[in-house]
Amino acid sequence: MLGFTITQWLFGTLSLMAIMFALMMVFTRSPVNSALYLIMTFFCIAGHYLLLNAQFLAVVQIVVYAGAIMVLFLYIIMLMNLNADEEPRKHVLTRAIAAIIGGMLLFVMIGALRGAEQLQMVQGGASQIGLVKNLGKVLFTEFLFPFEIASVLLLAALVGAIMIGKRDTNINSKETTN
Amino acid sequence: MLNGIPINYYIMLSAVLFIIGAVGVMARRNAIIIFMCIELMLNAVNLMLVAFSTLHNDANGQVFVFFIMAVAAAEVAVGLAILSMVYRNFKSIDIDLLSRLKN
Structure with missing residues (x-):
């Protein structure tokens, strides 16, 4: 083909x-x-x-x-x-400016990255590191502490999202009385 | 047996996806769409990390992508909660209206 x-x-x-x-x-x-x-x-x-x-x-x-x-x-x-x-x-002018800035950014990025790691081939089929077994080994030995921190981060985000999204009548009534 | 693809193609692809996301952030006013464009930019970076991790046969890049996904999930949860509060107070999520901090 x-x-x-x-x-x-x-x-x-x-x-x-x-x-x-x-x-x-x-x-x-x-x-x-x-x-x-x-x-x-x-x-x-x-x-x-x-x-x-x-x-x-x-x-x-x-x-x-x-x-x-x-x-x-x-x-x-x-x-x-x-x-x-x-x-x-947005205004037409703003959108045009956004498109121009994007084009210039693309130009700069391609120009800067063009020479990087030339002619190296990614051998997708040969690599075994993306399999669950190998990734799990790395994740639970070398990166165990960051993994636990990520769980704390998710818990904090959960509590934060609930606190932000809650309709808190108490705070509003305090503000009005003050 | 699968044949290889030059790493330059992956660099170009993720640069293009990243810039589409950046243009979306600059050109749109709907806060939710801006959020989605940020997700697209994160995904472009993830693709680049996975490509280089496969190229160098190093698992650290893929673990990093895993952590980026966890942080993105947390970010979306908090961000959408903030947006729904903004919508409740302003009845709009047009970011050009949200200029109260300016004064």
Whole structure:
């Protein structure tokens, strides 16, 4: 097939789909459609992880990002009842400036990264480190302390989110009496 | 047997995804969409880390991606709680209206 192997075909298709869905996510007006396109982008990135033989991260990407985080986003969007008609839009000039800045940033990044690690090939099939067994060994020996800290961080975020989201009548009434 | 892909392609792909996210942050006014663009930028960085981790056959990069995912989940939970409070007080999540701290 045109001299490309199946890995290169998969890489090209997944990359094009990821970039296309990311662009559609940014430029769609309706927030719900935007969130759905972002989910598609996450699935494409999970496919890239599979291609790199990082199976554990591919599953975590689908479960955590496409599953948990985006459901939270969709839930909030539906709770606020946002739709395309009430969508605020920036001035045309501001958007043009944003596009120009993005293009310049892309130019600088590609220019800076062009010479990095030239001609090295990522051998996705040969690498075994992304499997659950090997990653689990590293995670629970070398990175045990950061792992525990991450659980404390999640607990703190849980409590913080509940405290922020709670409708606290006490504080408001104190403020009005003062 | 799978054949390799040059690391430069992964660098370009994640640079493009990162910049799409950055342009989204600059060009949109809806705070939730800005949040989603930040998630996209985090994912671009994750993809780069996984590609280099596979290239150098070093598991540290993938463990790092795992921690980034945990921190992103925490960040989204707190951020969306803040946004829902903002919506309750302002009846809007247009970030151009949220300029009270300026005065």
